[in-house]
Amino acid sequence: MPEKILVVDDEVKVCDFLSEVLSQEGYQLETADSGRKALELLRQKGFDLLITDLMMPEMDGLRLLELAREEDPNLAVLVITGYSTVETAVEAMKKGAFDYLPKPFKIDQIKVIIDKALKQRRLMEENRRLRQELKETRPRLVQIIGDSPAMRQVYRLVEKVAKTGSTVLIRGENGTGKELIARALHRYSDRSQRSFVSINCAALPENLLESELFGHTRGAFTGAVAAKKGLFEEADGGTIFLDEIGDISPAMQVKLLRVLQEHEFIRVGETRPRQVDVRVLAATNRDLERAMAEGGFRPELFYRLNVITVTLPPLRRREGDIPLLANHFLSKYRQKTGRGVASISREALRLLSAYPWPGNVRELENVIERAVILCDGSEITPADLPKELQDGWTRKDGTGPIEAGMSFKEAVSNFQRELILKALAESGGVQARAAELLGLKRTTLNEIMKRLDVQ
Incomplete structure (x- = not known):
């Protein structure tokens, strides 16, 4: 189906000229002599490209x-x-124009720009379609961005355990989305209509953490002018999420163990235990097994918390998810800031996909937010990214596809894997397009991906 172009100019000669020339290129053309008429046509018919004059009566370009x-x-x-x-060129680009062309222009010049603009439009529509397909095929339980094999395994596990009421320990590096998983476990549990409360256990000193979790009675300590409920009481019947559980003191571990074992706690300043019905979800980025071996974490508490473990992969192990996440954050911050940034260039996506992301999804989100704010055009390019990304895809530990001690066969496999992952990232995960970029038949690419265990 031919792509549809709307030409808007109060000079009829310009509309007729562009309509005739571009129709010969196979495009479907319509024209309007005012902004008002153009808006009516856009709402009625929809178009792939709008070409508009800047200076027009009633409504300017x-x-x-x-x-x-x-x-x-x-x-x-x-x-x-x-x-x-x-000034007007910069203003047009800030508002989201793909390009700005002064009159008179050469027809070959505008043909090239139209071709590039429509290619970008096709890429954005393909990304939108893929994101919609992903929403429909992903288990309905968890609306979290990502379709890598590691994340699909997480979705399946969350779907299984959400309604069980069991204690869950969520493990993963900082920025991997542990609280999102905790909220999903609560949202799809039988407790979803009751409270979900969360606390970062590493953010408070021990005395304040105890009061925050269990509450206190009036006069329990200096400044306790009134009795106060703790988070366990607030979460009664619902769910409590204890983030950074690996950072709590041995004394606090004993008190948490009592809640898990006996379903009761004691407010600071009281002696009478209080009963509570609450599901406990905990998260950590620490190696709790090592902490137990070193005497820093009680084995009894670990085994009570570790009924079900959900382990979140770091972003560097989810390279196929990076374009999906980047475009999700682009849409989020485009709406939030009102900026006219419509897409991410292939070169920028290649750099994003190659970077090791030590701060994981949180770092990627920050990078895209920054790029949306700083971008002067309608497309994020490598120039809009931080310097460490612009410098290339070499890993921060100094390694790339080839690492010390590798055999020749291993190095070749690693190099092939990197090339395929980059092609998949650049193609938005579409294998047919990735094969074309690599100069391979799709069947050949599928065979290599199976051999290298690339999903």
Whole structure:
């Protein structure tokens, strides 16, 4: 089906000229002589590309650009004008124009720009379609971005244990999304209509943590002018999430163990135990087995917490998920900031996919938020990324596909794996497109992926 282009100019000659020339290129053309008429056509029919003059009566091209992209955020827009200034060009790009072309222009020049704009539009629509497919095929239980094999395993496990009421220990590096998993476990449990409360156990000193968890009676300590419920009481009937559980003191471990074993606790300043019905979810980025061996963590508490373990993979083990996450955060911060950034370039996606992400998903989100704010055009490019990403894809530990002690066969396999992952990232996970980028048949790529265990 031919792609649809809407040309808007109050000069009929310009509309007729572009309509004739671009129709010969196989595009479906319509024209309008005002911004108001253009908006009506956009709402009625939808278009892939809008070409608009800048200076028009009633509604200028910049205002039309704004309103058109409110209707369709993925619409490619080319602004043309006979009154070109640097200021208006910058303003058009900030509002989301793909490009800005002064009159008079050469027809070959505009053909090249149109081709690039429509390629970007196709890529964005493909990404949108893939994200929708992902929503539909992912287990309905957990609306978390990611479709790598490691994350699919997490989804299946969460779906199994959500309704059991069992204690769950969520393990993973900082920034991997442990609290998101905890909230999903609560949301799809039988306790979902009751409270979900969370606390970072590493953020408070021991005396304050005890009061925060178990509450206190009036006069229990200096400043306790009134009795206060703790989080366990607030979560009664619901779920409590104890983040950074590996950082609590031995004395606090004993008190938590009592809650898990006896379903009761004592407020600070009281002697009478109080009963509580609460599901406990805990999370840590620490090696609790080592902490037990070194005497820093009580084995009894570990075994009470570790009924079910959900282990979240670091982002560097989820490279196929990086384009999905990056585009998700782009949409989030485009809406939040009102910026006209519509896409991420292939070169920028390649750098994002190659970076090891020591701060995991949280770091990726920060990078995309920064890029959306700093980007001057409609597309995030490598120049909008931090320097450590621009410097290339070499790992922070100094290694790439080839590491010390590898055999030749292992090095070749690693190199092939890196190439395939980069092609998949660049193609948005579409294997047919990845095969084309690598110069392979799709069947050949599938065979290599199976051999290398690349999903």
